[in-house]
Amino acid sequence: RAKMDGGSTFCFFDTRMDEQLKQRQLLERDLRKAMAQDLLEPYYQPVFDLKNSQLQGFEALLRWRHQREGMVSSQEFMPVAEDAGLIQALGDWVLKQACMAARDWPEEMSVSVNISAQQLKPDTFSQTVLEALQESGLEPERLEIELTAKTVQQDPPKVRAMMHDLKHIGVSLVLDDFGNGNACLTILRDFPFDKVKIARACVGTLPGSDANKALIQSVVGMSGSLGVRVAVVGIEDDVQLSTVQSLGCQFGQGFLLGHPLSRHAAGRLLVGLPDKAVGS
Ligand code: C2E
Ligand code: MG
Ligand code: MG
Secondary structure, three states, X not given: OOEEEOXXXXXXXXXXXXHHHHHHHHHHHHHHHHHHOOOEEEXXXXXXXXXXXXXXXXXXXXXXXXXXXXXXXXXXXXHHHHHOOXXXXXXXXXXXXXHHHHHOOOOOOEEEEEOOHHHHOOOOHHHHXXXXXXXXXXXXXXXXXEEEHHHHHHOHHHHHHHHHHXXXXXXXXXXXXXXXXXXXXXXXXXXXXXXXXXXXXXXXOOOOOHHHHHHHHHHHHHHHHHOOEEEEEOOOOHHHHHHHHHOOOOEEEOOOOOXXXXXXHHHHHHHXXXXXXXXX
């Protein structure tokens, strides 16, 4: 419903879009303020080895401690952080925080960090990773870098070169959110990933969806022959857990196994090791 403005110019926004735009501007303003006030912090979701029920590590997930809304999940503000160009500084900061947190964990624990396309734009990204490792003293083998297919496809030659630099440093590379867009399995053939994470959208429909079962089966099959490990996100009940286990997925995370925790709470969970078993 485009409105005429003074009879000469069109306003391209209808009132609903206008409202959404205002909401977004408010969110962006709040987010900038939150960054300045240190109200953002990474949380850590436990990741288990589903073969032996052992805790394998944690995925760092950014949270916003909002005055009115409580803890706000990344999915609520990540698009705004990306559009506003805030994600680069924020993401690099999360990387450092996560490395420092993991340095205090037992040495078999890894930490996974999500990296957005904007963070890969400067040629210095591998230098940023190296600095995070050096400043924290974390062994490179304990750091996993998660990239989505969309990020990789934005500039394949450049990202591939970057990935080789990162492998040279010794960190692991994870293809994140697989099965959630239109990425195909050839991406595992064409880029040096060590692990693939199957999206919550595929796992959440189990055990009912034969199509998603077939999809997971082909990811497991192809990954097996390429030497790529398979993880799943979003295990919410026992049936989903046993389904992904029987399909051969080695690693898993989800609300059934553990919610994202503050750094402090993650540390407490680790003190209780090794009595935390999958599904308990
Ligand atoms: P992701 O990397 O796919 O992370 C998994 C998301 O699924 C997280 O949402 C997590 O809280 C949620 N999740 C895990 N298990 C379950 C479950 O059993 N049920 C349900 N309903 N949800 C589950 P979150 O924290 O909102 O993060 C959303 C996305 O934002 C992430 O997706 C990631 O792409 C991005 N993100 C989060 N933190 C960062 C960060 O520090 N830097 C960058 N660049 N991106 C981040
Ligand atoms: Mg992730
Ligand atoms: Mg996801």
